[in-house]
Amino acid sequence: ETGVTQTPRHLVMGMTNKKSLKCEQHLGHNAMYWYKQSAKKPLELMFVYSLEERVENNSVPSRFSPECPNSSHLFLHLHTLQPEDSALYLCASSQDSAVNYGYTFGSGTRLTVV
């Protein structure tokens, strides 16, 4: 248990479905992140939230919609996904945005779009 909990662990959804991924951290961190990990590719940063404000959005398609209601919770709302969106989605948190603070990751949600 890392202190960052992601649910669900596995998700299979159709292209017309709407679903949400949830991330919760119990570490008192003030920054949270969504990453996408596809096979044979580096981790791709999707969204950064610092003090509940979205700092960065790396040109992610609008079918992915993040929400950060407070510093402990982060959601990724999914709708009208494509099969190429199938991947491991990792949530992480950090204490600060300084260079010497690494991330604590959750176990990820393995998403399959059919």
Add this chain to the structure above:
Amino acid sequence: AQKITQTQPGMFVQEKEAVTLDCTYDTSDQSYGLFWYKQPSSGEMIFLIYQGSYDEQNATEGRYSLNFQKARKSANLVISASQLGDSAMYFCAMREANQAGTALIFGKGTTLSVSS
């Protein structure tokens, strides 16, 4: 240009041997942090070791050490006395001071296989 380069897609080592996983990075910042993470087949990313750009000594954490060569911009991970449980994907990552949100940038990873 890639910020983090890991040139070894896969490495094989026998138990109890040492192994070095390569990582080179590209940055114009003076202040940055370098990290190594381990990802077992279960998917979670486990923090292993950190090296700051101003640290003069190489970082060590148990069986892990980081061979930091600043002039060459390399930050290789050395695992001593490999164990079967070390079989996993290993990622090198960097955090730069001037990047918005200073998010971690990851390399493509190296798969390490430890055999008995």
